[in-house]
Amino acid sequence: MTGSMFMQGKASAILGEAIVRLVDNGRVYGFSHPPVNEIYEYIAKKGIFAPAFSIKEMAEIGLGISTAGKRTFVITSGTGIYDCMEAISYATSYEVPFLSIHIGKSIPGFGNPYPYQGDLEILKAGDFPPIIFCPYMVDEIPFLLSQMVELSERYRHPAVFYLDSALLNMTGGADLNLKVPEASWGLRTEKRVISSIYLEVRDMEKRLSGLKEKYNLIRKEARSHLYMMEDAEYVVVAYGICAYIAKKAVDELRLMDIKAGMINPVILSPLSDLNGQFVRAKKIYVVEMSNGQLYRYIKGYVGGVEMKTYNAYGGLIPDKGGLIDYIKGSL
Amino acid sequence: MDEKRKIEKVYGFPEILTEKKAHFCPGCSHGIMTKVISEAIGEMGLEDSSIGVYGAGCAAIMYDYINIKGVAAPPGGAVGIATGIKSAGKGSLVFAYQGEGDLFYGLSSLIGAGVRGEGITIICENNLNMGISGGAMSPATPVGVMTTTSPQGRHIASYGAPVSIAEMLKDIKGIKYIARCSTHSPGAVRKTKSIIKKAFELQLYGEGTAFIEALGMCPTNMHLTPVEAALKIREVYGELQTGEIKHP
Numbered sequence A: 001m002t003g004s005m006f007m008q009g010k011a012s013a014i015l016g017e018a019i020v021r022l023v024d025n026g027r028v029y030g031f032s033h034p035p036v037n038e039i040y041e042y043i044a045k046k047g048i049f050a051p052a053f054s055i056k057e058m059a060e061i062g063l064g065i066s067t068a069g070k071r072t073f074v075i076t077s078g079t080g081i082y083d084c085m086e087a088i089s090y091a092t093s094y095e096v097p098f099l100s101i102h103i104g105k106s107i108p109g110f111g112n113p114y115p116y117q118g119d120l121e122i123l124k125a126g127d128f129p130p131i132i133f134c135p136y137m138v139d140e141i142p143f144l145l146s147q148m149v150e151l152s153e154r155y156r157h158p159a160v161f162y163l164d165s166a167l168l169n170m171t172g173g174a175d176l177n178l179k180v181p182e183a184s185w186g187l188r189t190e191k192r193v194i195s196s197i198y199l200e201v202r203d204m205e206k207r208l209s210g211l212k213e214k215y216n217l218i219r220k221e222a223r224s225h226l227y228m229m230e231d232a233e234y235v236v237v238a239y240g241i242c243a244y245i246a247k248k249a250v251d252e253l254r255l256m257d258i259k260a261g262m263i264n265p266v267i268l269s270p271l272s273d274l275n276g277q278f279v280r281a282k283k284i285y286v287v288e289m290s291n292g293q294l295y296r297y298i299k300g301y302v303g304g305v306e307m308k309t310y311n312a313y314g315g316l317i318p319d320k321g322g323l324i325d326y327i328k329g330s331l
Numbered sequence B: 001m002d003e004k005r006k007i008e009k010v011y012g013f014p015e016i017l018t019e020k021k022a023h024f025c026p027g028c029s030h031g032i033m034t035k036v037i038s039e040a041i042g043e044m045g046l047e048d049s050s051i052g053v054y055g056a057g058c059a060a061i062m063y064d065y066i067n068i069k070g071v072a073a074p075p076g077g078a079v080g081i082a083t084g085i086k087s088a089g090k091g092s093l094v095f096a097y098q099g100e101g102d103l104f105y106g107l108s109s110l111i112g113a114g115v116r117g118e119g120i121t122i123i124c125e126n127n128l129n130m131g132i133s134g135g136a137m138s139p140a141t142p143v144g145v146m147t148t149t150s151p152q153g154r155h156i157a158s159y160g161a162p163v164s165i166a167e168m169l170k171d172i173k174g175i176k177y178i179a180r181c182s183t184h185s186p187g188a189v190r191k192t193k194s195i196i197k198k199a200f201e202l203q204l205y206g207e208g209t210a211f212i213e214a215l216g217m218c219p220t221n222m223h224l225t226p227v228e229a230a231l232k233i234r235e236v237y238g239e240l241q242t243g244e245i246k247h248p
């Protein structure tokens, strides 16, 4: 569904409308639970929701729809994504897109519905992890989601739109004129069989080299948003709501004549090549809502530059004032 | 008096059955079901519109033998995948084919499809054990039967009582058709084919979900000859309600 529409409101509604427009008369099967219930409520009002009886069933149906060559989404939060991992793995092997929207909430276990970024290392694990998109503000949600759809369908590879629950509850405004080029895959093509079984080891080896080649092409699509990085000496690395806060902190630090800048990976996995981004850096600050997952992820790129971590846990969000004080105190 | 002799073909190799050598063990009912499903699709002229979704297990690569579009599902995922495929294209005939162990693994998908009345056909080949695992006990393994995980024979105190799959699903309103059949004898195989054709027909008429429990032999894991395995299934078959259990 295309056509210009500017929408002002909560991220859950904006995301819901983006889903409605992108599935275009299709269906989204889901299992409603907080904090994703608001997305489901929105798409149910628009008539595209069908109830699944478990997250595993939702993931399988999503995989089935995609295998048939149609677009749909699966929506999870917290540990719910674990029940989708099998479908993600099969979609990788089937070479069909698999579009997942995952809301990061406080874990392990049930935890609470408040924001956390504890899923990064799980989502990006394996030989051919899904493409992970990560918005940092409400306004870019529909546009980035459509970009993710395009990449997932072009490469016939699973993708995850990873959004923390803080962003989901924020308000903003976004254009919902979403255009994604037509693509065909799965049973809609001439392919007769969709299978992930390769009993001959040589066949499996060939299969994996094919996926490897494709994944190298996907790597080239990786991108990060660089903010005031031209002369930055104090570099903040962050994604999601943390990047939203970090960007404001960078603005204020600049007003204090501190050469701060920010790297915000728009695609978290595969990560864009950050080599060369830290040559002028004196210190790097990783701001995240986890126990150092982003810190460990980018460590390999920073050379000998001193790295510091500024985290929040348990559903708390890093505080802008606190971050500014922390950076100033460590200069 | 000259009489023109009429030649009528009464039997032949099903056209969509490929010539690929099947990997099933001798006497395995998956082989029989492969042929029966191929015949049903061929006789109904549904070769171009049928999609088979095969569950994890010994029959996972059935797509190699039935020349229609096919998908090898994740463990327990055949019904979910079939639901998704049907939801994406109502015009196709979509069936899920699973062993009973795999069916139980994906029980929430089976119940979900049934409750929503998804227009798919679910064929569960119940051979009383999980063949691919080397013969582990399945929820349907009868009391007393020895498997790799019930080496002293299934007894209720430790393993619980076996589940009657077809009966378990009877109260789900969206499942409009339930039948139990078998492959233990030529007569039973013929009945199985009619049941499959009826279920496919109901799908074409949009009559909700259809569920078929086809009892069958796994001689290898039953440690029996094919004939002995068939006799064992006949014994089990005799103890359960058979034929059409529920119809619209």
Ligand code: SF4
Residues within 6 Å of the ligand: B023, B024, B025, B026, B027, B028, B029, B030, B058, B127, B131, B132, B217, B218, B219, B220, B221
């Ligand atoms: S192990 Fe049993 S179910 Fe599997 S192919 Fe052999 S006989 Fe058939």
